[in-house]
Amino acid sequence: MNVMANPLSMFDVKGNVALITGASGAFGMVAARILAGAGCKLVLVAGNQTALDEIAKECRDMGADVTAINTRPTDEDICNGLVAQAVQAYGKLDILVVASGMNKVALINDMAPETFTSVMDANVNQTWLLSRAAAGQMKKQGSGKIVLVSSARGLLGHPAGYTAYCASKAATDGLTKALGCELGAAGITVNAIAPTVFRSPLTGWMFEDNEDAKKVRDGFLARVPVGRLGEPEDLAGPLLFLASKASDFYTGHILYADGGYTAG
Template sequence: MSALDNPLSMFDVGGKVALITGASGAFGAVAARCLSGAGCKVALAAGNAEAMAETAAACTGDTHQMVGRPDSEAACAELVAKTVDAFGALDILVVASGMNRVAKIDEMAPDTFESVMDANVTQSWLMARAATKQMKAQGRGGKIVLMSSARGLLGHPAGYTAYCASKAAIDGITKALGCELGAFGVTVNAIAPTVFRSPLTAWMFEETEAATDVRNGFLARVPKGRLGEPEDLAGPLLFLASKASDFYTGHILYADGGYTAG
């Protein structure tokens, strides 16, 4: 039977094993709930055990919690090994961990810049490296989804040099790995949102004068006329984690309401 006869089958990830780093954060929680709800066995990794437990409690399927961050070669190898020990394989990697530090360039300490680059770029690279080894050894391909941002394409006047540089680097890694791993059946793509609802951005959704002014200034450039919701990231993630995206690799998928189009 052709997939065209049952197109929803292309999005079936039932029984697949997913590893999500940054599972205590906003996008990590979306990824965990989305993939678990779609039938994946989900291994969660985060430094904040309490917040990760809340994410796990919101999942509907099998979960395995691991306290740790992808901050070294050994840590990444351990996260992959523990995932395989728990569920027998690794099919999907979602790197949702990362950070931002905002300061004008003449006020930002070099080690602050380096900390953002390490958390967003080096740790993503290390985690993708560890997953690649496992996926190659399994010999059945896999899916790697990294976290970019509209700021990987566009600048920002409010002290975002570290963040913009880090997300531009993620775009480069995504494209390079997409080329490198295609022959092994491993796709590498990135989701690049603009502002979406999370604990860090909750203030922008409030009906205060200050929030309204900031929000309206931002929305003037968003054709859809609203800020993002967690569900706006779930659809792209399921697509990139499933067979539906088998012919897509090295791609940056902008979940931004048209922000980067104009």
């Protein structure tokens, strides 16, 4: 097919197999809905059984073939097993979206060392293990798309107790670049989406019409050139781009979904 005659074909992921961890979380749910709507077969992974069942049902109602796995990617065996289950269910793995992770907020002298370690483990170590497991399968196939979830906080600091989170997301950015360099020759691209605040169950209060929310929102919006907070649909374009053939020449990139927040 002549791509220039049909450029939208580059974004077609119908029939592709996508493994999404953290599928019951803010970004993971959005990713599941986007890829379900685009026609992917989904392996959804989350530790919260109730929330996992809800997003799995929602995606099935959209017509997607869904395998739901109630676990967290806490060690090598689990991560390898998730990739194996995806291949067993659907014969391949085209897309990995690592949306699992955590944040624990405390000023440095109030944060226990084990708290810092737990955030780094969830956001960095587990991302590395999942990428490692997926890369092994994708190398056999000769292609694959790995999409990690970073944050604007991987580039920018924060005064309110974000040492663990900022450090973990900066490490995610470094991992994205290193893996992009390492896996490119195998036909595997590795990129990250780095959102700022977007509407989710965790941030919904910032969108409310009250003085407290308005004060926080206005302070934040003073740094956002487009003048608004993010909506879930703002993540659809970046994810489809990075998960499809449209991004075959792009790897090791951090794509800021931030309305220009990190530009100024």
